[in-house]
Amino acid sequence: xxxxxxxxxxxxxxxxxxxxxxxxxxxxxxxxxxxxxxxxxxxxxxxxxxxxxxxxxx
Numbered sequence: 926x927x928x929x930x931x932x933x934x935x936x937x938x939x940x941x942x943x944x945x946x947x948x949x950x951x952x953x954x955x956x957x958x959x960x961x962x963x964x965x966x967x968x969x970x971x972x973x974x975x976x977x978x979x980x981x982x983x
Contacts, residue, residue, distance in 0.1 A: 935951060935952070936949050936950065936951045936971075937949065937950040937951075938959055938969055938971060938977055939969070940966045940967065940968055940969050940979070942965055942966060942967060945961065945962050945963045945964060945965060945966060946958060946959075946960070946961055946962065947959040947960040947961075947962055947966060947969055947977065947979065959977070960977075962979055962981065964981045965981060965982060966979045966980065966981050967980045967981065967982060968980045
């Protein structure tokens with residue numbers, strides 16, 4: 926089931942809190958840097974508009 930889901934996805938975006946980076950996975954590039962956020966991001970989500978929204982504790 927997971928393999929079928931991954932075939933349909935174009936990108937998976939995730940947070941590395943310790944390194945303050947947002948990383949992504951794509952079928953063509955594998956795991957790669959997406960953004961350097963700084964400030965210890967906690968979570969991210971792709972919105973319906975395609976933008977990536979990031980939460981950071983202040």
